Amino acid sequence: MLERGRIAFLDLTTLGLSFVGFLGMIAVALQLKSGVIGVPRLLFLTFLALSCAPFLSAFWRIPKPPYLIAPTVALFLLYPITAPHGIIYGRDPIYNFAFTNQVATTGFWQPGSIGGLADTYSLYPLGNVFQAYLIRTAGLDGEVAFLWLEPMIRMLAVPATVYAIGQRVFGRRIAALGLFVYMGTASILFNTIVQQGMGIIFVSLAFLALLLLAHSPPGAARFRTEILFALLALGVVMTHHLSSYIFAAWLLGLAAMVGVRRSWRSSFPPRFGVLAAYFLGVLGLYIVTVSYRVFIVHEQSLQLILDRLIAPESLPTSTTPRLGRTFSTLEIAWLGGSVLALPALGWFSVRSYRHVPRFSFVVANGWIAALLAIGTLPLLATGFDFVPLRVGEYTNLFLGPLAAATFLRWSRGDAGPLSRFALSRIEPMVDRVSRKAPAVVVVLAVAIFIGGNLAPAGMR
Incomplete structure (x- = not known):
C-alpha cells in the first residue's frame, strides 16, 4: 500500500x-x-x-x-475536431450522411430510398432518423450538425456504459482502467461517424442489461430490465447489420457454453434462452421484411470467405497490399501486437476467475470475446481484412475489464498462470522483475493503447 x-x-x-x-x-x-x-x-x-x-x-x-x-x-471528439476544413470525410461517413440528410430533407424514412452504395444505410434507420429529427426540428446546418451529433452521443453513452460493465463485475478501479483499455480499441471505425458507432451503443447497453439481470432479484425490477433488454435488442437490429450479426452469434455462443457447462446456469440471467430466442426472432423477422436483399449480399460474402479459406489459391492477387499501405513496418507490428495482446491478457483473467461461481457469466463472455477476436484474424488473408479490425469494439467490452484485471494483478507482482514457469534457477530474476512490475505494466498498458489507436481511420 x-x-x-x-x-x-x-x-x-x-x-x-x-x-x-x-x-x-x-x-x-x-x-x-x-x-x-x-x-x-x-x-x-x-x-x-x-x-x-x-x-x-x-x-x-x-x-x-x-x-x-x-x-x-x-x-x-477527435473526428470532428481534426476534420479537414470542418467537412465530413471518408467513404462510410459520407454515405451515412447522405442517408441522414435525405431523411432530414424529406421528413420521412423510406427503405431503399438512397441510390448507389449508400442504399444499404437506408435499411438500418434508427440512429440516422434520430439525428435527422434533431437536425430538422432545430433547423441546423445538416453537414455541420452531423459532424458533431454522433460523436457527442457516443461520448455520452459509450464510456459510461463501458465503465458500468467493468464496475458491475470488478469494481471502480478495474472499471476505470478497463475504459482506458477500451479507448485503445484497434478498430478502423472507432470514433468515426458510421452506423457501427451507433450500433455499439445498443450492443453495450444490451450486455449491461444482461449483467443486471444476472444479479437482480425476482420482482418488478427484473421484469423492467427484461423489457429494457427487449427494446435494446430491437435497437441493435434497426441500427447496424454487423452489430446484429455479432450480437446474434454472441448469444448463440453463450447458449452453447451454458449448455456444456451446466454449473454456470445459476450465474446466467434467468430466462436467458427466452431472451436470446427473442433477439434471433426479431433479427430474422427484420431480415425477411426489410433487409433481405442486403442479407443476401452478406451471405454471398460469407460464402466467398469460406471458399478462400478452403482454397487459398483462389485468393485475389495484388501488387499493392490492402492492409497497411500507409503504415511503416513498425506501426504494423505495433498494431498487430495490440490486437493480439488483449485476448491474451483477457485469457489470464478468465483462468483466474473460471472457478469462481459469481464470475461464471463474465468468464463465458470473456471466452466468446477472445474466440471472436482470434477467430476473425484469418480473414486478414481473404480480402476481408476490415472485419478483424472492427470487431474489437464489441469484444473489448469484456476483454477491456478482463485485461485491466490482469494488469492490476501483475502490477502487484502476481504472475498468475505464468508463475508455474518460474523455475528455481530463475527465481532471483523473477523477483527482480516483480519489484519493477508496476512500471513495466504501465508501459505495457500505454503501448497497447497507442498501438490500438493506430487503426482508426480518423487517426490517419
Whole structure:
C-alpha cells in the first residue's frame, strides 16, 4: 500500500502529464489544420496517451472521475475536431450522411430510398432518423450538425456504459482502467461517424442489461430490465447489420457454453434462452421484411470467405497490399501486437476467475470475446481484412475489464498462470522483475493503447 504523500505525488504527476499531452495534441492539430504534411502519427498518439495519464492512477487508487472527463471527451471528439476544413470525410461517413440528410430533407424514412452504395444505410434507420429529427426540428446546418451529433452521443453513452460493465463485475478501479483499455480499441471505425458507432451503443447497453439481470432479484425490477433488454435488442437490429450479426452469434455462443457447462446456469440471467430466442426472432423477422436483399449480399460474402479459406489459391492477387499501405513496418507490428495482446491478457483473467461461481457469466463472455477476436484474424488473408479490425469494439467490452484485471494483478507482482514457469534457477530474476512490475505494466498498458489507436481511420 502506498503512503498518502506518495499517492498525492503520483496524482499530480499524472495531471501534469495529461496537461503536456493536451498541449502537444493542440500543437499537432494546428499543424494538420495548417496543411503541414509529414507530421508523425506516433507523435500525435504519444500526446494522446499522455493526455489519458489520469486513467493510470487506477494502479494505486480509485481514479477521481473529474480527472477522467477531459481525456475521454477529447478522444471521442477527435473526428470532428481534426476534420479537414470542418467537412465530413471518408467513404462510410459520407454515405451515412447522405442517408441522414435525405431523411432530414424529406421528413420521412423510406427503405431503399438512397441510390448507389449508400442504399444499404437506408435499411438500418434508427440512429440516422434520430439525428435527422434533431437536425430538422432545430433547423441546423445538416453537414455541420452531423459532424458533431454522433460523436457527442457516443461520448455520452459509450464510456459510461463501458465503465458500468467493468464496475458491475470488478469494481471502480478495474472499471476505470478497463475504459482506458477500451479507448485503445484497434478498430478502423472507432470514433468515426458510421452506423457501427451507433450500433455499439445498443450492443453495450444490451450486455449491461444482461449483467443486471444476472444479479437482480425476482420482482418488478427484473421484469423492467427484461423489457429494457427487449427494446435494446430491437435497437441493435434497426441500427447496424454487423452489430446484429455479432450480437446474434454472441448469444448463440453463450447458449452453447451454458449448455456444456451446466454449473454456470445459476450465474446466467434467468430466462436467458427466452431472451436470446427473442433477439434471433426479431433479427430474422427484420431480415425477411426489410433487409433481405442486403442479407443476401452478406451471405454471398460469407460464402466467398469460406471458399478462400478452403482454397487459398483462389485468393485475389495484388501488387499493392490492402492492409497497411500507409503504415511503416513498425506501426504494423505495433498494431498487430495490440490486437493480439488483449485476448491474451483477457485469457489470464478468465483462468483466474473460471472457478469462481459469481464470475461464471463474465468468464463465458470473456471466452466468446477472445474466440471472436482470434477467430476473425484469418480473414486478414481473404480480402476481408476490415472485419478483424472492427470487431474489437464489441469484444473489448469484456476483454477491456478482463485485461485491466490482469494488469492490476501483475502490477502487484502476481504472475498468475505464468508463475508455474518460474523455475528455481530463475527465481532471483523473477523477483527482480516483480519489484519493477508496476512500471513495466504501465508501459505495457500505454503501448497497447497507442498501438490500438493506430487503426482508426480518423487517426490517419
